[in-house]
Amino acid sequence: MIDAAGYPTIEKVVKEANQATWLIIQGSIGQPEFMKKCAKELEIAVNQNKADAKNLAYLLDRIAVLEDKPQLYGTQFDWNENGILSPNKFDNIIKVNQRRKSIGLNTLEQQTNIIRKRVQD
Template sequence: MSAIADKIIDLKRKDLQLRDMLIKEGRLSQGYDRAMEELHNANAAILNDIIDAIGYPTIDKVGKEASEAAWLVIQHAIGQPAFMRKCRDLLQQAVHDGNADPVNLAYLADRIAVLEGAPQLYGIIN
């Protein structure tokens, strides 16, 4: 599984590198940058294939770092609502089984709720 873990961690690395570049160029706060959107969608597609192959990338399957990286990729997949909901449901089971961080589930559930115009379950928007 280390090759899969490395692949997931690389998705996160690419995401954060692009984010840093956009910050340096002053473009991050100018709406959803097209390059960021394309990267988020591509990362979601790759992670979706991984999930279809191994299930949700839990700590016991890929390690803590890769599991956290997967969560970040999912959080940023705002153009893929069905993928985000699928992952939320899988993450919910993983949390129930003790193989994922419940805080990640709370953040993901609330992010989906906000994107769908529904009230948050765990947090409050200021």
């Protein structure tokens, strides 16, 4: 479908179908080439203001983690060697927080505190 019609933006499909598509792509960790192809299509849609930049951030970070590369937005977390839920590696905290702010996300420090609190409750 993506090959034929491009990324299913909200204007092409309803909001729920757009979000469901993103969830499927985000969970396709066994198909990294598919994820990368979809990230390119999603980036085009984001640049045209037809898709959510937050979804692109999460997808790019998921791909980076799978490739053992630093995240750009710090959206992916895992348990560290001390058993503490922490962001997977990222490039630079100042740049990460600038990128996060530019798409409407809170700081990585704030998000880390939120996520850690959730797993404690």
